[in-house]
Amino acid sequence: MNLIRIYGLFLRHFYLITRSFPRILDLIYWPTIQITLWGFISNFFATYSTYYNNAVGIILTCAILYDFLFRTSIGFNMLFLEEIWSRNFTNLFISPMKISEIITSLIITALIRALIGLIPAILLTSPLFGISILNLGISLFFLFLSLYVFGITLGILVSAGLLRFGPSFENIAWSTMFLIAPFGCIYYPIDILPDIFQKIAYAMPLVYVFEEARSILIYQTVNVENIYYAFILNMIYLGIAISLFYYSFNQARKKGTLINIGE
């Protein structure tokens, strides 16, 4: 892999973001609104629910974690869609960038985009709601890492669909996260789900991440197994997503989608 080429593609999106105040505002605006809303909901449940009685901020913490996942995934898709919308797709794919370099660059850029949005929102939670996500301790890093990897996995899967099927796949890009959310057990424990849904949920890393967050905040117990299962599942899904991206690229070259997308 060539670091200069990876940096080049990063630079293209860095210039795009930093040139435009509305774009920066857009990155910060939604996470802040989302987290403020969940902050008040969290306060309400902490006051009136027995389950959340002694654990103010569980919902808010999970909302922050979910938002990070959402921003990472959507961020990756946005970067890819940006090339289609700006009719720059052909220029990118006739440059000597390897697929691995494109993916790496978008992964890094998606992280930065997600952090630009999330850090101000996280900083707000402390003065507004008296909650610090840092209460999760060292596990927080692993939870964020798991969500980051799963977020970019979803991003790569959707981008593979865009490559293979063209811009008509765009709507799927926006709906993926909403499809997965019910199985992620973000705001409720997995026991709430019917048995069949529980089986689906256990096949995804999300449930382990959010169960772990609740375990730490409610019972002050770190369950390393959850982090381990999330990691293993993430690696499997990431491997599948990257393989599918390569497959889609080869199919797009066979079927001519790269030309149709580019013009």
Added chain:
Amino acid sequence: MNYLVEVKNLKKNYSSKEAVKGISFNIKENEILGLLGPNGCGKTTTIGMLLGLLKPSAGVIKIDNMDFEKNRIEILSKINFISPYIELPKKLTVKQNLIVYGKLYNIKNLQQQIQYLTEKLRLEELLNRITGELSSGQKNRASLAKALINKPKVLFLDEPTASLDPEVGDFIRSFLETYKEENKISILLASHNMNEVNRLCKSVLMMKNGQIIDEGSPKSLINKHGHKNLEEVFLKLSRSENEFN
């Protein structure tokens, strides 16, 4: 003979449709080859395969003596492309676009190369302007600078002067002639502007229905078909019903 581009029996099938039916041609060093044909004749598909955007169904493409499918990335670093149908990122300035593409092509001495292209393509006043706010002619010059940022050995041009006013069109054509002579590059020019083809190309391929139906210098084609100019030859060949199927 030193060919920079060698195409042998190139085919492209889309399910039941044969878009390109086994075409062969070469482009010499320091040559501009014209690629003519009516819409839907297979020009874009051919260029798509030469750029690696499409995988040929059969046949071989060699650029700079390397097989394209086996050396895709290395070949892509030696070629480039300009078309009015693709654009540089609109929200970036011209200079930012050139920096980005310079990095993507891993250009050493990028500042020098940008400086060189800026002077040659009269981009001084455009460098810090947003690309999307430029006129067609200005965008075209910026796209040409991007296409030359990697000092390509082979340049593919798809209607490079379409929708440009005569002055800008002439500037681009003169620039391409000079640049080709100075740098000994090969150019494949797909165009519907017969005067442009007549002026720039020493040889021309005429395509129809995915096949090369005639080839030669513009002058030899005009003489062969007994017409006054290349446009009449083009019209005759385009309108000939199934003559070459």
